[in-house]
Amino acid sequence: xxxxxxxxIHVSGDxxxxxxxxxxxxxxxxxxxxxxxHVDRLGQGSAxxxxxxxxxxAVAAAIDGSWVQLTPExxxxxxxxxxxxxxxxxxxxxxxxGSLGRIDSFAQFTTGGMNPVAMANLATLTATMALRRAxxxxxxxxxxxxxxxxxxxxxxxxxxxxDVQGLTVVLTRAFELYEATGRIxxxxxxxxxxxxxxxxxxxxxxxxxxxxxxxxxxxxxxxEKASAAETIAAKELRSWLVILAAAQANQQxxxxxxxxxxxxxxxxxxxxxxxxxxxxxxxxxxxxTARVQExxxxxTASANVSDFNRVRSPQxxxxxxxxxxxxxxxxxxxxxxxxLDGLTTGEVERExxxxxxxxxxxxxxxVVSSGARAVPVGIAKAGGDAVIRVAxxxxxxxxxxxxxxxxxxxRRDEVVTSDSPTSDAS
Numbered sequence: 001x002x003x004x005x006x007x008x009i010h011v012s013g014d015x016x017x018x019x020x021x022x023x024x025x026x027x028x029x030x031x032x033x034x035x036x037x038h039v040d041r042l043g044q045g046s047a048x049x050x051x052x053x054x055x056x057x058a059v060a061a062a063i064d065g066s067w068v069q070l071t072p073e074x075x076x077x078x079x080x081x082x083x084x085x086x087x088x089x090x091x092x093x094x095x096x097x098g099s100l101g102r103i104d105s106f107a108q109f110t111t112g113g114m115n116p117v118a119m120a121n122l123a124t125l126t127a128t129m130a131l132r133r134a135x136x137x138x139x140x141x142x143x144x145x146x147x148x149x150x151x152x153x154x155x156x157x158x159x160x161x162x163d164v165q166g167l168t169v170v171l172t173r174a175f176e177l178y179e180a181t182g183r184i185x186x187x188x189x190x191x192x193x194x195x196x197x198x199x200x201x202x203x204x205x206x207x208x209x210x211x212x213x214x215x216x217x218x219x220x221x222x223x224e225k226a227s228a229a230e231t232i233a234a235k236e237l238r239s240w241l242v243i244l245a246a247a248q249a250n251q252q253x254x255x256x257x258x259x260x261x262x263x264x265x266x267x268x269x270x271x272x273x274x275x276x277x278x279x280x281x282x283x284x285x286x287x288x289t290a291r292v293q294e295x296x297x298x299x300t301a302s303a304n305v306s307d308f309n310r311v312r313s314p315q316x317x318x319x320x321x322x323x324x325x326x327x328x329x330x331x332x333x334x335x336x337x338x339x340l341d342g343l344t345t346g347e348v349e350r351e352x353x354x355x356x357x358x359x360x361x362x363x364x365x366x367v368v369s370s371g372a373r374a375v376p377v378g379i380a381k382a383g384g385d386a387v388i389r390v391a392x393x394x395x396x397x398x399x400x401x402x403x404x405x406x407x408x409x410x411r412r413d414e415v416v417t418s419d420s421p422t423s424d425a426s
Contacts, residue, residue, distance in 0.1 A: 007096040008054030010122055014075070015129040019047040019065040020056055020096075028096055029068065032077050038069040045182025046128060053121040054095055067132055093122060120263040120270035127256040127277060131175070134249045141245050141337045145238040145330070152242055167195055167202075168246065171253040184260045192254060199251045203284065206244035207291045213237065217298040225302045226316045229323035232299075237327055241334045248284060255280065289340045296331055296345055299324045 007020035007028050018025050019042070029039065042050075047065025050056075070078070082094055142149040150165075174188045213236060216228035255277045262273045303324035305317045328345055335343040 005097060006056045008050050008056040009092075009094055009096065010050055010054065010125055010129075011070070011078070011092040012126045012129050013133075014070045015067065015133050016070055016078075017042060017046070017050055017065065017067050017125055017129060019050045019054075022064040024096075025064060025066055029066070031081065032070075032074040034068050034070070034074050040067045040132065041065065042067055043176070043179030043181075046125065046179050049121040049182050050125055053118040053125070054093055056095060067129065069133070069136070091122075091126065116267040116270075120267040123270045123274040124256070124259050124263050127252075127259050127274060128179075130281070131249070131252045131256045134252045137337050137339070138242075138245045138249045141334060142242050144333050144337060145242055147238060147242050149242065149246065152239060152246075167198060167250055171195070171250055171257070174257055175253055178257060178260055183264060184257055189257070189261055192257060195254055199247060199254060202247040203244065203251065206240055206247055207287065209236070209240045210244070210291050210295055213240075214295045214298045217302045222305070222313055222316050222320065226320040226323065229299065229302060229320050229327065232295075233323040233326040233330070237330050241330065244288065245334075245338060248288075251284070252281065285340065286342075288338075289342050292331055292335070292340065293343055296328060296343070299327050 005021070005024070007018055007024050009016055009018050009028075018028065029036075042065030044065070050065065082092075082096075138149070142152070170191055174184065174192050177188055178184045213228075213232045216232070217225060219225050219228055259270060259273055259277060263270045303321050305320060331343075332345045334340070335345065
């Protein structure tokens with residue numbers, strides 16, 4: 001058999017699949033400056049499907065396939081080399097021709113004149129690429145969150161999701177069989193066909209847990225808010241974000257295999273089915289963005305500690321600020337990896353205890369008596385409970401300007417208790 005001198009390529013978003021002679025494929029990737037760490041081998045079945053759809057001459061053992069992530073720079077170089085215009089949905093298919101392991105010229109073709117089977121193959125490959133990207137994001141997220149995915153999915157939290165670990169094993173095995181053969185057997189399909197409801201419930205449960213975290217931040221007292229934020233940042237958030245991503249990836253696994261099943265039985269219906277899958281993925285992303293945005297907003301709102309609370313309880317204030325900041329950072333990592341472009345992560349405002357004390361004292365000037373306006377002078381020399389007691393008196397008088405400030409000699413059991421402000425709450 002003669003050497004393959006063509007490379008079939010299908011591009012969707014920031015991912016591409018290539019098939020052809022390995023030397024020629026590697027030559028194209030080198031020309032595009034594609035990082036070898038971002039390259040993954042395709043199963044023989046998937047490589048054959050791309051070859052058939054793009055019209056690469058040899059569909060046999062000589063055909064090799066790779067899946068790659070494109071950087072903005074490699075996408076630009078591909079555009080220059082191919083001189084192509086992607087469709088509105090970001091899809092492109094074509095053939096690079098080369099000889100002796102080199103890319104010499106480009107011959108473009110479009111999917112317009114393809115038969116339904118070829119177009120169904122490309123739709124399946126596009127769904128496969130989206131799934132591979134989702135799985136890569138899941139692995140990247142687990143690494144960034146310092147979470148062992150297999151252990152996490154076997155944790156008690158995941159048990160409430162309908163045994164995500166078991167679903168992951170079954171769906172992964174079925175998908176690997178599809179990639180190796182280009183088909184899904186009826187035996188494999190019967191094992192996964194009933195999992196759609198379980199996966200939808202798993203995602204809903206994970207989102208509900210994030211909503212519960214948001215609700216815990218509605219606590220009225222500073223101490224309760226600080227405790228809730230600490231639990232979110234240290235114990236709950238990272239696990240549920242990764243579990244949510246795992247449930248979403250499994251949903252994409254199942255939808256891709258559904259598309260393969262439709263392609264085998266009704267190729268003409270594949271395009272419509274693929275469009276429905278893309279719409280479902282977009283709706284899930286919108287739901288995740290909305291729910292996570294609510295948590296971000298609650299965290300930043302809780303961290304907006306008043307000057308009085310910062311002065312009265314510096315340690316609790318610092319705990320709340322630190323926890324809220326860590327949680328918002330975790331969500332930022334999740335949003336970046338998961339591609340939640342519509343998410344707005346606010347910043348946690350930090351202010352020193354002494355600045356809060358000064359600001360708090362200044363804001364009381366118009367509503368307190370002349371005796372209270374002299375407080376800042378005494379504060380400079382006071383410390384501990386004495387400062388807190390005076391601050392409490394100012395806060396009370398600001399709420400009701402008719403109340404007279406009590407002298408510092410009031411009974412001990414009437415003093416407002418607090419953390420000792422031994423250090424700035426920054």
